[in-house]
Amino acid sequence: MNQARPNSLLPMGFALIAVALLAVIYYAPIWWVSLTAPNYPAEAFPDGVRIHFHFNGVFNGCKKVEKAEISEKEALDCVHEMDTINHYVGMYPIAAGGVVERALSPFLVSMLGVMVLGFACNRPRLRQGVLTLGFGFIIGWMGLTFYAKDGLKYQSEGYVEALITSMDQAAGEKDQEIEIGGGIVERLRAELAKSGQKQASSEESQSKGNLIQSLRITFDKDQERKGGKAEAWNGSNSQVMLWHYDKSLGRYFNNRAEIDPMVAGMGLAFQIVFFGIIGAMLLLIYGAGKTGSLLYWLLIIVPAALPVFFIIEYAAWLWWYGHSMNAMGAFTVKPFMPTVFGQGKVAQFATHSYPYWGFGMILVLSLVTAALGILRRKELRRGEVE
Numbered sequence: 001m002n003q004a005r006p007n008s009l010l011p012m013g014f015a016l017i018a019v020a021l022l023a024v025i026y027y028a029p030i031w032w033v034s035l036t037a038p039n040y041p042a043e044a045f046p047d048g049v050r051i052h053f054h055f056n057g058v059f060n061g062c063k064k065v066e067k068a069e070i071s072e073k074e075a076l077d078c079v080h081e082m083d084t085i086n087h088y089v090g091m092y093p094i095a096a097g098g099v100v101e102r103a104l105s106p107f108l109v110s111m112l113g114v115m116v117l118g119f120a121c122n123r124p125r126l127r128q129g130v131l132t133l134g135f136g137f138i139i140g141w142m143g144l145t146f147y148a149k150d151g152l153k154y155q156s157e158g159y160v161e162a163l164i165t166s167m168d169q170a171a172g173e174k175d176q177e178i179e180i181g182g183g184i185v186e187r188l189r190a191e192l193a194k195s196g197q198k199q200a201s202s203e204e205s206q207s208k209g210n211l212i213q214s215l216r217i218t219f220d221k222d223q224e225r226k227g228g229k230a231e232a233w234n235g236s237n238s239q240v241m242l243w244h245y246d247k248s249l250g251r252y253f254n255n256r257a258e259i260d261p262m263v264a265g266m267g268l269a270f271q272i273v274f275f276g277i278i279g280a281m282l283l284l285i286y287g288a289g290k291t292g293s294l295l296y297w298l299l300i301i302v303p304a305a306l307p308v309f310f311i312i313e314y315a316a317w318l319w320w321y322g323h324s325m326n327a328m329g330a331f332t333v334k335p336f337m338p339t340v341f342g343q344g345k346v347a348q349f350a351t352h353s354y355p356y357w358g359f360g361m362i363l364v365l366s367l368v369t370a371a372l373g374i375l376r377r378k379e380l381r382r383g384e385v386e
Contacts, residue, residue, distance in 0.1 A: 011379075014372040015120035018303065019113040021365040026055050026109045027158065028358030031314060034061070035082060037349045049078045049085065051094070052356060053314070055105040057162025058094045079165065085349070086321075087252040090329025095166040095248040097317045100270045103241050104277070106156050107142050111281065112303045114138065116369060118288055119299035119376070122385050127288045135281040146274065150235035152215075157208040163244050164211045167218050219243060242267050253326040291385055300376070304369040307362050315340045 029052035036048035050061035062078035083093045101108075114134030121127035145154040152160065216233050219240070223230040233239075245266055249259045287295020302309075318338040325333065336346065344351045379385045 011120040011122075011372055011375055012117075014368055014375065015116045018116045018365055018368050018372070021361055021368065022109050022113050022116075022303075025358055025361045025365065026106065026156075028361055029054055029059070029061075029356045030310065030358040030362065032061055032352075032354060032356045033082075034352040035085060035349045036352070039348075045076075048350075048352065049081045051079050051082055054158065054358070055109065056102055056156050056159040059158075059162065059165075077165070083251075088330045089333040089347075090253070090325035090327065090331075091321050092253070092324065092326065093166070093248045093251050095162070096245065097321060098313070099241060099245045099266055100273050101313065102159060102162070103146075103155075103237060103270070104142075104273065105159070107138050107145075107277070110138050110141075111135070111277070112306070115284065115299045116303050116372070118284075119296070120372065122379075124289045124291055127291075128285055131281075131285045131288050135285065139278055139281065142274065142277075145236075146238040146241075147236055150212075152212055152235050152237050152240050153208065155237055157211070160208055160211045160215070163240070164214055166248060167215065167244065215240060222247070238267075238270065241270070253328040255326070255328065258326070292380060297373075300369055300373045304366050304373065307359070307366050310359070310362065311340070 031053040032050060033053070034048035034050040036042075036045070040049060044065060045062070046065065047062060052059050052061040058079055060076075060078050062076045062081075079094060087093070111134075114131060117134065118127045118131040121130055141154060145151045212235070216235065219233050222243075223233075231239075231243075242263055246259060246263045249262060250256075284295060284299065287293055288299065290296060318340055322338050323335040325335065331347075333347075338344070338346075339351045339353045341353055341355075344353075376385065
């Protein structure tokens with residue numbers, strides 16, 4: 001027993017490093033995609049039309065160009081630009097993909113962290129206790145976020161920001177009553193002016209609370225047009241997620257006969273995944289009671305395999321975009337598989353798709369968790385773990 005005590009510190013050290021890496025990974029850009037074409041000259045678009053994929057959304061990858069011959073007040077919104085390019089061939093907006101995954105991302109990443117910490121515990125009862133406390137907190141957090149009134153406030157700010165950016169694009173094109181001046185700050189200023197309140201600073205206007213309030217304004221305006229079918233705002237993540245998905249699908253191709261079944265299907269998929277996660281947590285708690293079992297090893301195998309899961313998920317959604325094109329597009333293109341890694345070509349556009357530094361962090365996480373698994377295997381052989 002005395003020999004096992006110092007060894008128990010090393011696995012927990014690896015586990016804490018893994019948890020820290022997960023925290024960094026969640027906020028990091030994981031992958032980047034860029035489109036280049038003759039009508040997007042390198043002088044004005046040095047990186048092409050570039051976007052960054054994060055766990056909680058897709059964000060602008062274009063930088064402000066500062067040259068004597070080019071004057072920009074702010075960087076071009078390349079998420080919007082890429083959506084505009086893609087819709088000509090019938091592709092749905094970027095926000096129409098990964099809907100459930102993005103919404104559940106903070107809970108899934110937290111779940112991985114708890115799994116690693118549980119795996120590092122030597123004693124089964126302690127391990128089950130850590131998993132029970134950690135998973136219990138995550139389940140409560142998930143329930144409040146998706147089903148409680150105003151639960152969206154428990155989501156990450158980046159997730160809400162990605163939602164509002166997408167809605168700003170749609171409103172700017174189709175709803176002049178909502179969109180004043182083309183952006184979130186202008187809209188908030190207009191609403192504050194109506195209510196006679198003092199205008200907030202730019203930083204305050206971009207806070208999560210104000211972003212959610214802007215989403216609510218857009219939601220209420222949208223519901224006014226539905227008349228008797230209007231839905232009251234409750235601010236839950238599940239309500240906002242499906243409403244936002246509906247609006248994203250209809251931004252360019254507003255065909256209700258196609259959209260309604262897709263929204264219903266996404267709602268069902270969310271319910272299955274939501275309760276599937278809870279079921280998986282309960283199963284892992286049960287399996288953690290037996291050191292060396294398959295369920296026990298899943299506590300470390302799943303986090304170690306995160307690079308594989310990400311690439312599969314990323315490739316699957318790219319396939320969906322290339323094989324779910326709407327017939328209302330201006331041009332007809334045969335279904336195709338967008339480039340997952342490397343360079344490709346679609347019409348006059350060259351596509352570039354590569355991992356970014358966040359994916360490097362995922363690979364480091366995989367190495368750390370693999371080292372933890374190997375260390376634990378050696379400890380099991382020496383009989384140092386209960």
